[in-house]
Amino acid sequence: MNIFAHIERLNDFQYRKVRYFSIHIEGNEVNEFFDFLNRMEDFSEVSDDLLNLLVWIEEIGENYGAIKNHFFRNESITADVQALPPSKKQMEAYEILVEDLRLYCMVLNEHVVFLFNGGLKTTENAKDRPNVGPYIKQANQIVTKLDELLKNNDIIWAKDHTDIVFDKNIEIEL
Amino acid sequence: MSKDKSRVVERLKAKILPENQIFVKKNLEISEQISALLKEKSWSQKELAGRLGKTESEVSKLLSGLHNLTLKSIAKLEAKLGCDIITTPLEACKKYKTTEYVTFKVYVPILAQVDEVSTEYVEASSIEYKGTYQKLAV
Numbered sequence: 001m002n003i004f005a006h007i008e009r010l011n012d013f014q015y016r017k018v019r020y021f022s023i024h025i026e027g028n029e030v031n032e033f034f035d036f037l038n039r040m041e042d043f044s045e046v047s048d049d050l051l052n053l054l055v056w057i058e059e060i061g062e063n064y065g066a067i068k069n070h071f072f073r074n075e076s077i078t079a080d081v082q083a084l085p086p087s088k089k090q091m092e093a094y095e096i097l098v099e100d101l102r103l104y105c106m107v108l109n110e111h112v113v114f115l116f117n118g119g120l121k122t123t124e125n126a127k128d129r130p131n132v133g134p135y136i137k138q139a140n141q142i143v144t145k146l147d148e149l150l151k152n153n154d155i156i157w158a159k160d161h162t163d164i165v166f167d168k169n170i171e172i173e174l
Numbered sequence: 175m176s177k178d179k180s181r182v183v184e185r186l187k188a189k190i191l192p193e194n195q196i197f198v199k200k201n202l203e204i205s206e207q208i209s210a211l212l213k214e215k216s217w218s219q220k221e222l223a224g225r226l227g228k229t230e231s232e233v234s235k236l237l238s239g240l241h242n243l244t245l246k247s248i249a250k251l252e253a254k255l256g257c258d259i260i261t262t263p264l265e266a267c268k269k270y271k272t273t274e275y276v277t278f279k280v281y282v283p284i285l286a287q288v289d290e291v292s293t294e295y296v297e298a299s300s301i302e303y304k305g306t307y308q309k310l311a312v
Binding site for chain 1: 177179180182183185186187189190191194195197198199202205206209219231234235237238239240241242
């Protein structure tokens, strides 16, 4: 069965330096980032980490900008999940890590970030990560699709590369 | 009663305490300070990892701005970098009080003609102020 999704601007997460977006899978009540927050909200052991993550997203957005390989990591995602490393011209999935909490994302540039889904990482080995494995796979899938949309000009840069413009009805097949 | 999934941000933001904000803010400031020191020394994260005996992944975790840094790990970083990463306000006060004098250059604009303001500036090298400065009571 084909799964379709569309891009959603996260209106509560639009800051001076970073604008955040997510992906809304058709049929789901909320976008992927909100789904992550809802699921993690139920784990009392990570409640403080989850709140810190929200503050961090705001601080990065307001005062720092989304600096790849400084605030966002990608080595563990590409190293043990993707069969082949992506080509240099292809966008990659990144992760935001708060202790055991993992949120997967795509950093288009310092000003535009897509927040996807994630979970709790319980072991070091990717194969033994039932909690985050599917979300890493999903993040890599979405990144590939969004990369195509950028290359085909279905997502267009705006305001000196500090924002993006897209058709709200554009469908992403996952 | 099932929760309203669309209002999760509202629910979580209401739970944020000042300590969450302080934790993240200070953490990011420390991370920026380490990055600035690495830049100054022309060290990569990989080089710092090597000197600390850690993996690059562990170092990037330390610099993420979300890791619960211990005083021990900050001390190790300061030892390897050879300078302070954090300074308490009291310590900063002592440090600045012991600065006996400052030398600074003053640049003044040359007004070529009365009607025309030149954008040219010269260094007033003859003007050199030295001494201990105290805040004057107004």
